[in-house]
Amino acid sequence: MNKLPHNKRVQILAMLCEGSSMRSISRVADVSINTVSKLLVEAGEAALAIHDETVRNVKASRVQCDEIWSFCYAKDKNVPAAKDAPEGAGDVWTWTAIDADTKLIVSYFVGDRSGQSAIALMDDLRARLSNRVQLTTDGHKAYLEAVEGAFGADVDYAQLVKLYGNVGGGKSAEVRYSPAECTGIRKVAIEGNPDVKHVSTSYVERQNLTMRMSMRRFTRLTNGFSKKLDNHIHALALYFVFYNFTRIHKTLRMSPAMAAGITDRLWSLDDVIAKIDELAPAPKPRGPYKKTNQRDG
Template sequence: MNRLSLEKRAQILGMLCEGMSLRATSRLADVSINTVTKLLVDVGTACAAYHDEHVRNVKSQRVQVDEIWSFTYAKAKNVKTAKAAPEGAGDTWTWTAIDADSKLIVSYLIGGRDAEYAHEFMQDVASRLANRVQLTSDGHGTYLGAVEDAFGDDVDFATLIKIYGSVPEGQRRYSPAICKGARKDRVTGNPDREHVSTSYVERQNLTMRMHMRRFTRLTNGFSKKIENHAHAVALHFMFYNFAKIHKTPRVTLAMQAGIADHVWTLEDIAQLAD
């Protein structure tokens, strides 16, 4: 069986991490799209396992959580009429938790947006932290019970609820509603109101849309299988945490957070699958 060289695998992963689609990567790397897909599956699986094992005992002071929407195969309203829609088709939500100081992605989860996924996500967040933190979420109601079950009283938890105005007629499809203000509500503990914010995790949503073609709006690069969507997210966060040198700290986020001692290369990430 022919095997791609390490340099070629790193080249393909680099293209995927910079937001190229599978077919564009296939054309530029001069390999079969099946080769690109298999590499994504193998490396994505290894990246998820590495994150699960090594992103632990994170010493954080402030954590922000949020969920970002995408869809698999078809939007939820179109799944019933879609031809041969696979299991997992429809709206797909990616839950993320970011350390507001180091910007490390502490935890992520792909699935629905209901209470069951909220509980699973917050249990995972709590298991990765080494100390009491201040936690901020948006006004999504499922966080309230999920945070209580995961942390109990051992958290300073507040919500940031944004107040939106109406969208002008004729602009509702693509224009976001105008944010007219925000309300900060204490839920548990003694959160510092100055640091009740979701700005960093919401900025991370933009990073995800820029670096993963599957999240880009109004294109045909959306995920066709939920499993491959999860593999792409795992690869992205491995690259984002361990390999990308960020402007402010001038090191990787994993080094900034104290869970890595060197800058990972794309070759290192490719070799995880070995």
């Protein structure tokens, strides 16, 4: 079985993590687009395993949650008219939970914006924490049932509800592509005794901006969006491992995983490749060569 040289795999993964498109990677690395796609799938599966195995028993004090929008193949409103739309086409929401102190992405989930996705995020978050935390979300109603089901009374939970005004009338570009103006906020205590001073979603919202800037799939008004939901999930999984383990956070001067005490060293993409090789199926034994009978003449 042919395998890319180690340095070539590191180069491709580094470019994927830094936001390059798959076709630009294929041109720069001088490999086929199928090779890049295959390595993304392998790295995504390895990253999913790394996060699931490693980000456990996290000791945190303040956790912030939010969700960010993207789409796969076509936006929801265009899916019915889209040609050969695959399963998973339409709007895709990435739910994240970040430790406000160490900036560690403790949990994430890729799905829609329904209550079921909120439940999946909160159940996973609760399973990865080792202590009671103060939790802050935005005012999305789906969080209420999800937090209650996952944590019960064992959480200090508050919502930061933002109040928005109109940017102006009409359908100008300013209105279509600019967020509505935030005119105020309300901090609402839901469960336990949350500290009002720390009721905030600033860190998780800044992390969402980092995601949008770091992955070509999240860039607005381009054709770099995901065409397959599986590839979208794999790209996210690789990004979260890259962010948590292999990149130095400028404020912390170490990786978030080091700040959280999950690891005592800065990882590299070599660790991701080692996990890829570990998960790779064993090569099948080759049988004896059989020479076929050939007629003379």
